[in-house]
Amino acid sequence: MWRDPKKMVPACAVAFLLSGIAPALASDDAPPPLDHGIQVSAPAGSSASVSVSHPAFDGSQARITITEDAVLAEVGERSIALHNTELPVELWRNQHSILLLDINFDGFLDVGVLDSVGYGGVNMYWRFSLADPKAGFAYAGIFSNPERDDVMGWLRSSARSGPIWSSDIYRIEDGEPVFHYSRERHGEYDRIIVPGMEQVAIISAIAPDPWDFEATDDPAFHQTALATVPRAYFHNDPNEESRRDAYLVDGDVGRVLNVTFNRDWLYVTFTHSQSGRTTEGWLRAEDMVFVQG
Structure with a gap:
């Protein structure tokens, strides 16, 4: 709402x-x-x-x-x-x-x-x-x-057209607005559109807000993030020195389990759809975008 x-x-x-x-x-x-x-x-x-x-x-x-x-x-x-x-x-x-x-x-x-x-x-x-x-x-x-989104450091610009609300997400960097993604609300589902990508994520609009800490205690809750670079590398710790060989590719979606205090690293678990292998670790937030919540 x-x-x-x-x-x-x-x-x-x-x-x-x-x-x-x-x-x-x-x-x-x-x-x-x-x-x-x-x-x-x-x-x-x-x-x-x-x-x-x-x-x-x-x-x-x-x-x-x-x-x-x-x-x-x-x-x-x-x-x-x-x-x-x-x-x-x-x-x-x-x-x-x-x-x-x-x-x-x-x-x-x-x-x-x-x-x-x-x-x-x-x-x-x-x-x-x-x-x-x-x-x-x-x-x-x-x-x-x-x-303002004081948790993620985003500026949200929203408008209504007919029955649909759309929100454009920006960060102001060096005095210029940098567009990150757009979210459209279509009743029971939302569409996430990331610039420069063919993929359009469609998610449930009834999921709780990812920053509603009472709601996130519910085991059924999940929040996800989508990779927006060719290779988003996993790290053992939230720093560049601990980078591993494993990575997500552009368009992969993983579950977010934790976020660093300054919001620059996400702890993500990802299960490959074909091999069934699960990988988890820290990813740079700048390589990802939230697509649920």
């Missing part, structure tokens, strides 16, 4: 709450929920502003201001136009909005400006700029209903 973004927060309250924001830390056994960000809006003909921490200088603040026809960011002595607000305000509750959300996981809030609205208000597209110590703010892309 997809959840609605957080309700709008008055700009004055948001300014107070965010003036000293710091990166959120998760405990080992209680990953935080998906983060929808904080929305700030200004009715037509008025303005709103909010101050957030910025990486340019220690203690520096960026002030984001919504005017009738633009969204501006002030960083030090610089004024940066994040967006010329061309969206007719009557299309979305007679107001302009920004969404404050750290989409590249650097501990600083980035700024999305409401760019367009589709499907009767279901799909909200936000034009995002990253808080950048050199450029002030740097354009990153447009994302629909963006959500």
Whole structure:
């Protein structure tokens, strides 16, 4: 089930709450929920502003201001136009909005400006700029209903078309969104589409969330990962030095039994469909993609 973004927060309250924001830390056994960000809006003909921490200088603040026809960011002595607000305000509750959300996981809030609205208000597209110590703010892309996955370090961009919800999974690397895979929800099953691959994984949509730790206690639960490189080598330990000769090939799917704390290694067991031989060990997470949960 997809959840609605957080309700709008008055700009004055948001300014107070965010003036000293710091990166959120998760405990080992209680990953935080998906983060929808904080929305700030200004009715037509008025303005709103909010101050957030910025990486340019220690203690520096960026002030984001919504005017009738633009969204501006002030960083030090610089004024940066994040967006010329061309969206007719009557299309979305007679107001302009920004969404404050750290989409590249650097501990600083980035700024999305409401760019367009589709499907009767279901799909909200936000034009995002990253808080950048050199450029002030740097354009990153447009994302629909963006959500952070604090466990995997992903940004999810989801949209509805007819009865189908689709989600594109990104990581922001060096200021650029890198697309990892897409997931479409078709009632009782989901389709996973990995770029550059002919294989399309079809999985049960009724499986529990892989990060729901109560659900994963159920022996019937399983989460799987699919190899996305020609050879994904097994390792005895989660490090490059312990690499073995055994490997998965592009498209092989194994069961994930464990994940390192920083999510860069997966412990996977794989049974060959023809020989019946089972192999298990650590695989680099960058060579795999989750296809269930």
